[in-house]
Amino acid sequence: MGKNLTKRTEDYSKWYNELVVKADLAENSGVRGMMVIKPYGFAIWEKMQAELDRMFKETGHENAYFPLLIPKSYFSKEASHVDGFAKECAVVTHYRLKNDENGKIVVDEKAKLEEELIVRPTSETIIWDTYKRWIQSYRDLPLLINQWANVVRWEMRTRLFLRTSEFLWQEGHTAHATKSEAITEAEQMQRVYADFAENFMAMPVIKGTKTDSERFAGALETYTIEALMQDGKALQAGTSHFLGQNFAKAFDVKFATKEGKKEYVWATSWGVSTRLMGALIMTHSDDFGLVLPPKLAPIQVVIVPIYKGEEQLNTISEKVQPIIESLRKKGITVKFDNRDTHKPGWKFAEYELKGVPLRIAIGPRDIENGTIELARRDTLTKEIVKQKELVSVIDKLLVEIQESLLHKAMEFRKKHITKADTFDEFKEILENKGGFVLAHWDGSDETENKIKELTKATIRCIPLKEDSEEGSCIFSGKPSKRRVLFAKAY
Amino acid sequence: MGKNLTKRTEDYSKWYNELVVKADLAENSGVRGMMVIKPYGFAIWEKMQAELDRMFKETGHENAYFPLLIPKSYFSKEASHVDGFAKECAVVTHYRLKNDENGKIVVDEKAKLEEELIVRPTSETIIWDTYKRWIQSYRDLPLLINQWANVVRWEMRTRLFLRTSEFLWQEGHTAHATKSEAITEAEQMQRVYADFAENFMAMPVIKGTKTDSERFAGALETYTIEALMQDGKALQAGTSHFLGQNFAKAFDVKFATKEGKKEYVWATSWGVSTRLMGALIMTHSDDFGLVLPPKLAPIQVVIVPIYKGEEQLNTISEKVQPIIESLRKKGITVKFDNRDTHKPGWKFAEYELKGVPLRIAIGPRDIENGTIELARRDTLTKEIVKQKELVSVIDKLLVEIQESLLHKAMEFRKKHITKADTFDEFKEILENKGGFVLAHWDGSDETENKIKELTKATIRCIPLKEDSEEGSCIFSGKPSKRRVLFAKAY
Numbered sequence: 001m002g003k004n005l006t007k008r009t010e011d012y013s014k015w016y017n018e019l020v021v022k023a024d025l026a027e028n029s030g031v032r033g034m035m036v037i038k039p040y041g042f043a044i045w046e047k048m049q050a051e052l053d054r055m056f057k058e059t060g061h062e063n064a065y066f067p068l069l070i071p072k073s074y075f076s077k078e079a080s081h082v083d084g085f086a087k088e089c090a091v092v093t094h095y096r097l098k099n100d101e102n103g104k105i106v107v108d109e110k111a112k113l114e115e116e117l118i119v120r121p122t123s124e125t126i127i128w129d130t131y132k133r134w135i136q137s138y139r140d141l142p143l144l145i146n147q148w149a150n151v152v153r154w155e156m157r158t159r160l161f162l163r164t165s166e167f168l169w170q171e172g173h174t175a176h177a178t179k180s181e182a183i184t185e186a187e188q189m190q191r192v193y194a195d196f197a198e199n200f201m202a203m204p205v206i207k208g209t210k211t212d213s214e215r216f217a218g219a220l221e222t223y224t225i226e227a228l229m230q231d232g233k234a235l236q237a238g239t240s241h242f243l244g245q246n247f248a249k250a251f252d253v254k255f256a257t258k259e260g261k262k263e264y265v266w267a268t269s270w271g272v273s274t275r276l277m278g279a280l281i282m283t284h285s286d287d288f289g290l291v292l293p294p295k296l297a298p299i300q301v302v303i304v305p306i307y308k309g310e311e312q313l314n315t316i317s318e319k320v321q322p323i324i325e326s327l328r329k330k331g332i333t334v335k336f337d338n339r340d341t342h343k344p345g346w347k348f349a350e351y352e353l354k355g356v357p358l359r360i361a362i363g364p365r366d367i368e369n370g371t372i373e374l375a376r377r378d379t380l381t382k383e384i385v386k387q388k389e390l391v392s393v394i395d396k397l398l399v400e401i402q403e404s405l406l407h408k409a410m411e412f413r414k415k416h417i418t419k420a421d422t423f424d425e426f427k428e429i430l431e432n433k434g435g436f437v438l439a440h441w442d443g444s445d446e447t448e449n450k451i452k453e454l455t456k457a458t459i460r461c462i463p464l465k466e467d468s469e470e471g472s473c474i475f476s477g478k479p480s481k482r483r484v485l486f487a488k489a490y
Numbered sequence: 491m492g493k494n495l496t497k498r499t500e501d502y503s504k505w506y507n508e509l510v511v512k513a514d515l516a517e518n519s520g521v522r523g524m525m526v527i528k529p530y531g532f533a534i535w536e537k538m539q540a541e542l543d544r545m546f547k548e549t550g551h552e553n554a555y556f557p558l559l560i561p562k563s564y565f566s567k568e569a570s571h572v573d574g575f576a577k578e579c580a581v582v583t584h585y586r587l588k589n590d591e592n593g594k595i596v597v598d599e600k601a602k603l604e605e606e607l608i609v610r611p612t613s614e615t616i617i618w619d620t621y622k623r624w625i626q627s628y629r630d631l632p633l634l635i636n637q638w639a640n641v642v643r644w645e646m647r648t649r650l651f652l653r654t655s656e657f658l659w660q661e662g663h664t665a666h667a668t669k670s671e672a673i674t675e676a677e678q679m680q681r682v683y684a685d686f687a688e689n690f691m692a693m694p695v696i697k698g699t700k701t702d703s704e705r706f707a708g709a710l711e712t713y714t715i716e717a718l719m720q721d722g723k724a725l726q727a728g729t730s731h732f733l734g735q736n737f738a739k740a741f742d743v744k745f746a747t748k749e750g751k752k753e754y755v756w757a758t759s760w761g762v763s764t765r766l767m768g769a770l771i772m773t774h775s776d777d778f779g780l781v782l783p784p785k786l787a788p789i790q791v792v793i794v795p796i797y798k799g800e801e802q803l804n805t806i807s808e809k810v811q812p813i814i815e816s817l818r819k820k821g822i823t824v825k826f827d828n829r830d831t832h833k834p835g836w837k838f839a840e841y842e843l844k845g846v847p848l849r850i851a852i853g854p855r856d857i858e859n860g861t862i863e864l865a866r867r868d869t870l871t872k873e874i875v876k877q878k879e880l881v882s883v884i885d886k887l888l889v890e891i892q893e894s895l896l897h898k899a900m901e902f903r904k905k906h907i908t909k910a911d912t913f914d915e916f917k918e919i920l921e922n923k924g925g926f927v928l929a930h931w932d933g934s935d936e937t938e939n940k941i942k943e944l945t946k947a948t949i950r951c952i953p954l955k956e957d958s959e960e961g962s963c964i965f966s967g968k969p970s971k972r973r974v975l976f977a978k979a980y
Binding site for chain 1: 517519520521524525526527528529532533536552553554555556557558559560561562563564565566572577578579580581582583584585586587588594595597606607608609616619620623629635639640642644656658831
């Protein structure tokens with residue numbers, strides 16, 4: 001069983017790579033650093049998208065679409081933004097290919113663009129260039145827009161879902177009349193992301209703000225949600241930025257107030273990406289494969305018939321049909337795998353690998369006894385259930401599994417948040433135990449960078465909930481007003 | 491009223507451009523040839539996507555995602571494909587920008603790609619490069635995959651939705667064990683597109699196949715659906731291609747048959763794009779603005795209160811609330827526009843412009859009488875309806891409007907399909923009446939090209955339903971076995 005996955009304790013990174021490919025989630029393409037998202041992986045992403053999209057619309061946002069290619073000059077308009085992004089971009093320089101004298105396909109040098117176009121690494125610039133036309137008066141505000149899109153950021157070392165040169169994401173871009181409204185929006189979206197992470201991905205997250213050096217290029221404040229993976233490394237799962245008036249000034253977007261004055265508008269942007277797939281995988285999965293929370297599982301229940309010969313299969317199929325129908329009526333997704341090309345044992349391992357929350361096995365003896373065998377993917381436990389009680393048992397179990405996964409991840413995280421009061425303690429925790437470390441920091445870039453250099457740990461966030469507590473920086477000994485959250489991170 | 495749109499009879503093309511912008515559907519961006527799809531336009535596209543996606547899934551397809559950037563060499567592998575596409579592509583040559591000595595942002599010449607990457611104009615090549623890894627045995631077939639994506643084709647003359655350098659679309663790519671299965675798939679998808687066009691867009695289409703010269707680059711057969719716009723020009727609304735074994739051979743994709751032989755697989759691809767937005771607009775809209783079929787309208791019913799002072803508005807709001815709730819329970823999308831920033835007359839014109847199928851006006855006298863005024867966008871007629879009958883009246887009217895729009899478009903098309911038996915007749919029809927012309931053609935590329943040169947009319951398709959009928963080519967006089975469908979086209 002287990003389809004020969006490397007064990008997590010042996011080589012966590014290898015386990016992850018194998019799992020992503022073997023569970024049919026994604027694979028590397030022939031294009032350097034870019035992945036193919038396979039149908040099963042994409043089905044999970046579609047479920048994430050549907051929930052997020054609903055949440056965005058419920059909070060008043062509308063979807064729109066902006067160009068993929070952005071003129072180079074747009075990036076220069078916001079100084080800190082260009083430093084953060086322009087360095088790692090795909091640059092379009094020509095718009096035509098031709099056959100050379102040998103019939104080989106070459107770039108047509110006559111078709112050189114006057115100004116290079118950048119494949120969007122993020123869309124603030126093209127969107128604010130558009131908002132300049134859309135915003136004239138306070139009546140046009142707030143402008144609450146989201147875009148589902150692909151983006152490209154050139155990466156040297158890539159890993160499926162976690163760091164790829166192209167990824168899929170959503171980017172919200174909003175414009176407001178006042179500073180406080182914009183901050184409220186950025187904070188709201190951080191809460192929406194945390195809600196999604198916890199209630200759909202069953203992944204607990206810590207909400208906080210980024211330090212100066214970890215902040216988004218062009219933002220005044222970056223709100224983040226930070227998750228903890230099973231190997232003790234942190235993963236930034238979503239960010240929401242308060243952009244102040246930086247982009248409004250860069251693109252000259254002013255509005256007439258009710259009093260007739262002209263003022264620059266206030267902005268936010270926020271995004272989550274296919275990186276969440278990586279987070280989902282690493283939060284719950286085990287040495288047998290993927291473990292999916294029921295709310296995001298493309299298949300929630302799989303039924304595997306145990307039979308010899310067509311007659312037995314027919315009897316089972318007849319028995320199973322009304323069960324399938326009752327489950328579907330309750331909105332539960334069921335697959336009846338009656339393929340004769342594979343044996344039950346192979347199928348069991350396959351659905352364990354793919355993280356299907358519940359597996360039903362039903363054979364001739366079950367038909368006689370009016371029972372079925374029900375297996376839980378998260379606990380790998382089995383029970384015998386009466387067929388007539390099956391639907392209500394499944395209905396309850398799906399809720400229980402969803403809760404149990406969150407609970408388990410919460411417990412794991414609780415065990416892996418450690419306070420450190422000296423730098424030695426800090427290093428010792430990072431090396432042996434991993435996880436989040438709460439420690440005092442003097443607030444300077446210099447100390448932050450030194451700690452990063454020496455330990456590879458970064459400040460994941462200044463937690464919203466951490467109480468203020470006087471102390472001294474673990475590195476410099478200088479005074480500190482509160483602990484911040486350190487970790488090695490993806 | 492009418493927000494000062496140019497009239498269709500005055501300048502159809504200008505009318506279209508104004509309508510797209512004024513009804514908040516799309517606008518040109520700062521990037522040459524690329525559009526911004528505005529929230530209202532995107533909401534219509536989302537409705538189209540949702541229906542199409544459901545239809546694709548019902549016919550057994552799954553979604554996946556493939557890389558945006560494709561190595562240049564992939565295009566060379568299928569000879570006719572590269573001729574059709576490689577000439578009009580955005581080419582990525584570098585992966586980094588840098589600041590020059592003056593602080594200006596320039597391309598970093600050190601970061602030149604060894605092999606150029608092409609922004610996908612369509613994905614056959616990258617997908618077949620992937621299918622090579624996915625297909626080994628007959629058990630892996632059929633492979634039925636769809637992708638929702640953006641594509642870039644460099645265009646010199648662009649028009650919003652109809653011809654843009656970047657557009658959104660879906661592209662299905664399937665692989666089959668036999669030729670006949672692949673042909674069946676390609677034909678099925680043509681029917682799915684025709685079904686969507688007629689039953690959701692209320693746009694009748696003619697199904698047929700393309701001639702050699704109009705066929706997709708790399709296909710053996712292209713199935714098309716052709717619609718007729720109000721100005722008498724045709725619009726290709728969707729195509730489905732039988733690709734034979736061309737891509738399987740180019741990318742060496744073979745499968746082991748049940749008998750253990752190795753054979754090349756058979757392929758199809760099929761797509762519709764945001765071009766459908768243009769088709770939708772031009773099929774139904776009038777001089778007052780957009781006309782939307784209820785099934786694709788983001789707002790199906792708008793309620794405009796007619797009031798003086800807050801007290802009257804409150805009375806109306808109270809009365810309207812249960813109506814809104816009953817409509818929503820029936821799945822009808824309602825907007826209550828109680829903004830005090832605009833007068834009722836302005837709102838009426840606004841929702842006419844935006845094509846909302848039904849408009850309710852309700853004032854103090856209606857409150858007294860227990861009535862409302864109900865206006866139909868498609869016919870611009872009004873009626874007084876009793877409030878207690880309103881929900882059932884609206885329910886029926888939405889169905890009626892949907893049907894009536896299709897009927898009207900059918901009637902228009904019927905009047906604009908003309909048979910021509912001589913070339914003079916042919917030219918006369920094209921010049922004065924427009925629309926589709928059914929005429930005999932000798933089957934040669936040469937004649938087709940000559941006719942195109944002289945009249946700008948192309949063969950839209952060889953209709954599936956046209957009876958065989960002996961005759962002689964209107965241009966060459968040579969024998970012909972059936973009439974084909976000519977038109978000037980978008």
